[in-house]
Amino acid sequence: xSMILDHVNYIYGQGxxxxxxxxxxxxxxxxHGQFVGIIGHTGSxxxxxxxxxxxxxxxxxxxxxxxxxxIYDKDYNMKKLRSKVGLVxxxxxHQLFEIDVFSDVCFGPKNLGLDxxxxxxxxxxxxxxxxxxxxxxxQSPFDLSGGQKRRVAIAGVLAMNPEVLxxxxxxxxxxxxxxxxxxxxxxxxQTDTGMTVLLVSHSMEDxxxxxxxxIVMNKGRVLYDDEPKTVFAHYKxxxxxxxxxxQVTYILHELRARGLAVDxxxxxxxxxxxxxxxxxxxxxxx
Amino acid sequence: MLRDxxxxxxYQTESVIHRLDPRVKLGGxxxxxxxxxxxxxxxxxxxxxLFLAMVIRLSHVPFRFMVKGMKAILFLMLITVGFNLxxxxxxxxxxxxxxxxxxxxVRTAVNMAVRLVMLVIGSSVMTLTTTPxxxxxxxxRMLGPLRVFRVPVHEVAMMMSIALRFIPIxxxxxxxxxxxxxxxxxxxxxxxxxxxxxxxxxxxxxxxxSAFRRANDLAMxxxxxxxxxxxxxxxxKPLVYEGxxxxxxxxILLYLAAGIGAGYLGRFLGI
Numbered sequence: 001x002s003m004i005l006d007h008v009n010y011i012y013g014q015g016x017x018x019x020x021x022x023x024x025x026x027x028x029x030x031x032h033g034q035f036v037g038i039i040g041h042t043g044s045x046x047x048x049x050x051x052x053x054x055x056x057x058x059x060x061x062x063x064x065x066x067x068x069x070x071i072y073d074k075d076y077n078m079k080k081l082r083s084k085v086g087l088v089x090x091x092x093x094h095q096l097f098e099i100d101v102f103s104d105v106c107f108g109p110k111n112l113g114l115d116x117x118x119x120x121x122x123x124x125x126x127x128x129x130x131x132x133x134x135x136x137x138x139q140s141p142f143d144l145s146g147g148q149k150r151r152v153a154i155a156g157v158l159a160m161n162p163e164v165l166x167x168x169x170x171x172x173x174x175x176x177x178x179x180x181x182x183x184x185x186x187x188x189x190q191t192d193t194g195m196t197v198l199l200v201s202h203s204m205e206d207x208x209x210x211x212x213x214x215i216v217m218n219k220g221r222v223l224y225d226d227e228p229k230t231v232f233a234h235y236k237x238x239x240x241x242x243x244x245x246x247q248v249t250y251i252l253h254e255l256r257a258r259g260l261a262v263d264x265x266x267x268x269x270x271x272x273x274x275x276x277x278x279x280x281x282x283x284x285x286x
Numbered sequence: 287m288l289r290d291x292x293x294x295x296x297y298q299t300e301s302v303i304h305r306l307d308p309r310v311k312l313g314g315x316x317x318x319x320x321x322x323x324x325x326x327x328x329x330x331x332x333x334x335x336l337f338l339a340m341v342i343r344l345s346h347v348p349f350r351f352m353v354k355g356m357k358a359i360l361f362l363m364l365i366t367v368g369f370n371l372x373x374x375x376x377x378x379x380x381x382x383x384x385x386x387x388x389x390x391x392v393r394t395a396v397n398m399a400v401r402l403v404m405l406v407i408g409s410s411v412m413t414l415t416t417t418p419x420x421x422x423x424x425x426x427r428m429l430g431p432l433r434v435f436r437v438p439v440h441e442v443a444m445m446m447s448i449a450l451r452f453i454p455i456x457x458x459x460x461x462x463x464x465x466x467x468x469x470x471x472x473x474x475x476x477x478x479x480x481x482x483x484x485x486x487x488x489x490x491x492x493x494x495x496s497a498f499r500r501a502n503d504l505a506m507x508x509x510x511x512x513x514x515x516x517x518x519x520x521x522x523k524p525l526v527y528e529g530x531x532x533x534x535x536x537x538i539l540l541y542l543a544a545g546i547g548a549g550y551l552g553r554f555l556g557i
Contacts, residue, residue: 056465079471087469094459095466097491107488111471142495156470 001065002164002196003030003053003085008062010048010220022048023059024220030164030198035190037207037228038200040217041242046200047090049217050166053198054085067163083112086162090169092153096141101132101152104141108160119159126159127152131185147178154182158189164196165189171206183210204232208246208267216243229265248272255279297414303345304415307531308424314538315412321545322401322408329548331400337541338404338411345415352410356403363402370395418450427525440516448504456497463492 010023022045030036040046051057052064055071055078064071071081089095098104105123114122127137130151136144141152154170167186171179187210190197201207207214207228214231216224218241224231232238235245235253252264252272263275277284303311322334342349376390416424426443433439464474467488474485 051465054469056468079473082469082471087466089462089466089469092466094496095463095470095488095492097488097495107472108470111473160471 001029002032002034002067004028004065005052006063006065008049008052008059008064010045010052010057011060014060022220023052026062026220026222028215028222028225030196032163032196033190033194034196034213035187035211036196036198037211037214038198038217039202039204039207039214039243040200041202044217044241045220046217047168048220050087050168050198050200053164053166054082054087056087079112083108083160084162085164085166086157086160088154088157088165088167088170090172092156092170093141093146093149095156096149096153099140100138101127101141101144102137104152105155105159108156112160122159122161123155126155129158129185129189130155131181147174147181150174150178150182162195164198166198166200168200169202170199171201171203179206186210202243204238204244205246208232216241228267232267233265252276296417297347297351299346301344301346301415302530303341303411305530306415306534307525307527308416308420309428309525310527310531310534311412311416312421312424312428314534315409317538317542318408319405321542322404325545325549327549327552329552330545331397331404333541333545333548334404337545338408341411342407345411347411347414351414352407354410356406359402359406363399366398366402367395370398419447422446422450423521423525438516440519444516452497452500455500456493459496460489460493463489463496 005026005028008023008026009021012020012022024045026049038046038049048057052059058072066081066085069076071078096104098107102120102123105126106119109119109122132148132151132155136148141149144152150170154167157165165186170182170186174182183206186197186199189195199207199211204214211228214224214226214228215222216231216238223237223241224234232245232249235249238245246267248266248269248271249264252262252266252275255262255276256264260276260279262272262279266272266275274284318334318337322331325331325334342352371387371391372385374388374391374394376388378386378388379392380387413421422443425446426439429437429439429443468474472485472488474482474489477485
């Protein structure tokens with residue numbers, strides 16, 4: 001198990017009239033190498049949850065274990081945890097500050113106390129992984145496009161060689177093409193390196209295609225925690241908490257209701273097309 | 287949202303003082319402060335204290351919030367009292383080495399202390415009961431006549447409201463960037479002074495960029511809504527004096543009269 005959350009609670013503004021329970025008794029186990037989607041409406045506690053995972057927020061009660069060690073132990077090295085659990089915030093391009101792309105990506109590994117050579121090697125490697133064109137490496141990060149800036153920011157975290165990568169809404173504010181590119185690249189990275197990836201999002205469509213497991217958060221609690229198919233089967237309940245299943249789920253259910261024997265568990269467009277062809281008794285030509 | 291930002295000390299509750307026109311509160315506070323320095327007699331101060339107590343009672347703000355402001359001026363007060371106590375010439379009471387405490391000294395020191403305390407509490411009442419936005423609105427209206435002398439009153443007031451509006455936003459932004467850089471291994475706490483200053487670069491650069499970006503967006507949004515400065519601009523909620531405001535002005539005048547009267551009475555009776 002890479003990470004275990006054991007009855008984690010978090011209360012904002014304890015002892016004030018504004019006291020709210022942001023996390024309510026969260027128990028999760030995240031094995032090595034899994035691609036997990038964390039889905040929830042705004043204010044469901046998903047961002048709070050992920051800030052716990054690298055120790056930026058401390059739980060009001062409960063324990064978090066990373067590789068078998070309690071991160072709330074007195075002599076636990078938080079800095080090491082943060083290098084092992086990389087956290088990419090929402091709109092990460094807002095954290096860029098260096099004079100060129102390359103130095104900005106170097107910031108993380110440099111903070112780990114690595115020597116110059118190792119730092120630069122890691123930065124190159126990270127920039128290559130996010131697929132940023134070489135000619136941009138020595139440009140000011142502020143001259144890049146939105147999508148490119150975001151890649152640089154993600155590279156900045158990747159350069160720390162984390163075992164677990166957590167991304168908070170990595171596609172917010174990107175156009176559909178940029179969104180698909182980033183998500184594909186993250187998936188690629190996960191399969192290549194065997195890294196554990198947690199993808200926080202409010203859109204089922206975003207994650208359906210890529211993840212092995214979906215955790216649905218609502219009002220600080222875990223509502224569902226299962227593989228995508230099983231979670232989407234609860235599409236009516238998901239709607240009740242302000243989320244939606246992918247559009248194909250709706251279409252397939254509607255087709256089923258109108259008498260076509262399709263498999264309603266298909267989660268991607270590809271699978272949906274296959275099951276529709278199968279139900280019509282036709283062979284799909286690709 | 288814009289209405290309910292809480293900044294500085296505004297204490298949200300429902301009271302007649304909260305509902306008063308900000309001009310009344312600004313003008314009243316100013317007159318009150320002046321009155322503290324005009325009344326030279328302890329009977330006058332008694333009237334001032336009574337008036338203040340009444341206003342605090344009406345404002346429904348817990349008294350401990352008023353006292354909070356006192357901490358800030360404690361040092362100033364100690365110095366003032368000290369100087370007055372020891373350095374006023376007159377009839378000697380106690381003598382310590384070269385310094386001597388005089389009857390006149392005690393008198394002025396006590397006077398000064400009472401004035402300062404009431405002054406701070408008096409102005410706290412204003413800031414506790416008026417939102418910063420209301421306060422700038424009030425100031426804009428009161429300083430309006432200065433436009434004749436080419437003082438850009440509206441612009442200054444607008445800048446003040448915008449600055450106040452942006453403080454919570456930038457605080458939140460700071461917190462976010464700090465967390466993001468901490469996640470990348472930045473350390474904002476350890477190290478000596480030079481290292482700490484250096485550690486601020488990854489925080490300040492993004493913060494400034496974000497502030498400029500927001501300023502740019504806001505300017506654009508204002509221009510898109512045809513903002514052209516104060517010329518011919520009307521308000522959605524113009525400040526209009528109501529019955530209670532007139533009564534409040536009357537109360538202030540009565541207070542001034544009572545205070546001055548008390549002073550004369552005191553001297554007449556020879557106390």
